[in-house]
Amino acid sequence: METFLPDIASLLFFLTLAIYSLLVVFMLVWTYHDAESRGVRGLLVVIPTFMTGTILGVILWLVFRPELKPVPVLVRVRE
Numbered sequence: 001m002e003t004f005l006p007d008i009a010s011l012l013f014f015l016t017l018a019i020y021s022l023l024v025v026f027m028l029v030w031t032y033h034d035a036e037s038r039g040v041r042g043l044l045v046v047i048p049t050f051m052t053g054t055i056l057g058v059i060l061w062l063v064f065r066p067e068l069k070p071v072p073v074l075v076r077v078r079e
Contacts, residue, residue, distance in 0.1 A: 024054050
């Protein structure tokens, strides 16, 4: 009976694929939340980001994203 031992090249390939997949998901989730916080529909930014090859899409989003609108903070003054 033969034992199955994957070679190191296969392990490195699948490890690289897993890390790349996690990075892609992280970039898309971050882009979605950043777009939503800036008042842009996140899905309308994530789809072109994914289609342009994620890293290029994120760079384009960073260049062309709108300014972050400040949120007013209510302050109570005690008398």
